[in-house]
Amino acid sequence: xxxxxxxxxxxxxxxxxxxxxxxxxxxxxxxxxxxxxxxxxxxxxxxxxxxxxxxxxxxxxxxxxxxxxxxxxxxxxxxxxxxxxxxxxxxxxxxxxxxxxxxxxxxxxxxxxxxxxxxxxxxxxxxxxxxxxxxxxxxxxxxxxxxxxxxxxxxxxxx
Numbered sequence: 242x243x244x245x246x247x248x249x250x251x252x253x254x255x256x257x258x259x260x261x262x263x264x265x266x267x268x269x270x271x272x273x274x275x276x277x278x279x280x281x282x283x284x285x286x287x288x289x290x291x292x293x294x295x296x297x298x299x300x301x302x303x304x305x306x307x308x309x310x311x312x313x314x315x316x317x318x319x320x321x322x323x324x325x326x327x328x329x330x331x332x333x334x335x336x337x338x339x340x341x342x343x344x345x346x347x348x349x350x351x352x353x354x355x356x357x358x359x360x361x362x363x364x365x366x367x368x369x370x371x372x373x374x375x376x377x378x379x380x381x382x383x384x385x386x387x388x389x390x391x392x393x394x395x396x397x398x399x400x
Contacts, residue, residue: 244278246291246294247274247278247290247291247294248271248274248275248278249271249274250274250294250298251270251271251273251274251277251278252267252268252270252271252273252274253267253270254270254274255267255269255270255271255273255274256270293398296394296397296398297398299394299397300391300394300395300397300398303390303391303394304351304354304355304391307355307390307391308354308355308356311355311356311357311358312356314356314357315356315357315375318357318375318376327376328375328376329376329377329378330373330374330375330376330377331373331374331377331380332361332371332372332373332374333371333372333374333377333380333383333384334364334369334370334371335369335370335371335372335384335387335388336368336369336384336388337363337367337368337369337370337392338388338392338396339392339395339396340367341399343399344395344396344399345363345367345370347395347398347399348360348370348391348392348395349363349370351391351395352370352372352387352391357374357375357376358372358373358374358375359372359373360372361373372387
């Protein structure tokens with residue numbers, strides 16, 4: 242049962258990456274997933290793999306949702322008259338809970354890929370991530386949204 246769910250997840254991932262949701266492409270993704278599972282069967286654990294796969298899917302869903310919402314916000318911001326009055330660019334120091342290089346890198350990339358934000362640097366002590374924001378209304382709300390959204394999901398994926 243676990244392998245079937247993993248193969249299905251890999252097949253859906255394949256169709257998402259290729260951008261073609263057709264039956265032949267889904268079957269090809271399932272075949273590639275089955276071969277990958279066959280080759281990696283000794284390295285894959287038990288139910289933990291499914292939990293991790295679920296966490297990755299949850300992070301991907303959050304990213305797609307945030308990507309769409311941010312794209313709409315930036316588009317509305319750019320299309321409004323008096324753009325100079327609406328822009329409030331800022332650089333904030335986001336306090337990091339993530340500790341590993343992989344967690345920090347993934348978090349920084351997710352922030353950068355979201356329209357209106359850009360990861361600039363990590364502090365020398367790795368306790369803060371510097372983020373440029375196109376229009377900052379409330380620093381505390383932004384920090385809370387990143388911490389409870391992307392950072393929490395990223396940490397769940399890696400632990």
